[in-house]
Amino acid sequence: MTETMDQIFVLLKHRILAHSPVSVQPIFSAALSAIAILVVFATLFALTTILERKGLGRFQNRYGPNRVGPFGLLQPLADGLKSLTKEDIVPHSADGVVHMLAPIVLVVAAFLGYAVLPLGRNMTAINLDAGLLYFFAASSVVELAIFMAGWSSRNKYSLLGAMRAIAQMISYEVPLILSTITAVMAAGSLSTGAIVESQTGYSGIWPHWFVFTPWGFAGFVLFMIAGIAESNRSPFDLPEGESEIIAGYFVEYSGFKFALFFLGEYIGMFAICGLAITLFLGGWAAPFSFLTWAPSYFWFFAKLLVLIAMLIWVRATLPRLRMDQLMNFAWKFMLPMALINLFAASTWHFTPPGAIRWIVGTILIAVPYLLLGRGLMQSNKLEKRTYRFAD
């Protein structure tokens, strides 16, 4: 029974595929997966917008939206209708074609990554051997879309926003990818499916997730920080900093195109969270051995919702960084830490299992962290300025 529940979507797909001719089955199978992913994650997007607004409200001691429908739950519907009926304005001097293409490219690129995310046991749309490589290749198209939007609008603010976005996303892509390499080393494969498989065991009731090792934890934290920066969310939302450059690269977008940007951003964020789950949080594996009866996709989405809640929490807490702080953080802290973490992970693999491995692994990460943190804090100390000529 649990087996059928777990595989229900896979079986359903096979049932549907059985009715189609063999020649079109591969393409039909891919289309079915794509439709499922589109529907599920678009719904999740609608759900997240309302949960985020309500959650942010509570974090700031407000009620949040509570007017449309019971407890304001129909708010996404109202927002969607509103954005559909709004006028679609294209600036007179904008590059029309690129301006129109940018939101589409963004959404498509954001959705591409889902092809390799294992949403449950046997529930990877395309199980590529180099799935991780594909994911990063696909998600880097987002940068192109953002620059297209910023450049084609012919607006100073959107160009500034796009330039910030490019600088930020390229800087943070380095620690992002470096931190995933630890998981790849442990699993010995670039395939997302194989990475999850390698985390599905249990010792006693405890799972073998990578996050429960020193290097895995550090890698997870680094990955999430870089991931937040990658998906342009607060506190790294400089490209769209409302108080500085209005809305950044999509300042000239209205109506449905604006909604597409919004969608693309959230879809990208879910994809990053999904990848974090795949790499460090055991993918679709249950958190305890006695909970394996629940379907695998349930665990994936439960973890996804927890991570989204974390991101909302972080957004409610931290103010936006300054551009120089952002860059300093990426190159002076994230990059060295990712490299040190890589070293710690390789040391872990070559030390025999036991307490010594834990101690060495922890020290290898904690000491550089403390030293690096202290060094950065010291260099940031503000001193009283002395003016040589003004006095």
Place this chain on the structure above:
Amino acid sequence: MLGEGILKGLAETARNFFGSFVSKERLTTVQFPEERLPQPEAARNFPFLVYDGDDSQAGLRCVACQICEKECPPKCIFIQKSSDKKPDYIGKQQFYPAVFNIDVSVCMSCQICVEVCPFDAIEMDNAFELSTTDRFRGLLWSREQLAKPNSYFHNIHPATAAEVDERLAEAKARAEAKAKPTVAASTTSQPDSQTTTS
């Protein structure tokens, strides 16, 4: 240590999050259409015309002296004097406004009309939910729409209303005291006023 402040901040927001579900005092938002805060007494929005008694048109205190019309800075008051007269609160025969319009889309809530009115006939209202679907006719208020009873005035600005009432009562008493010793004078003026009212 690096990251300490972030954790502290996260703890603070988490406290807010859970606290907002537990203690009502944290949620300071007033859910407007259902919940309302009482307006401060000095709140003012647009002027209205005060009337005494029950008849909203006959009881208007306004005597169409047109001072407010002249003084209104954006010139949003329009008055047409009546050709006949009717008795005011003292009993003296007075003109009344045949037409009294205020264009509230122009009114700037300066209260100058209230200050200059020698008869305390116009006062500031504090009603604010005045949206209409017609921005031209809908915001041009006529005499009928502007008239509000003295009790309403007492309701929204108790202190000012009491002061005004006192002043009016004083004026009335003075007028009566002046009228009593010179009965002859009042009788002579009687037929005069009768002719105007008829």
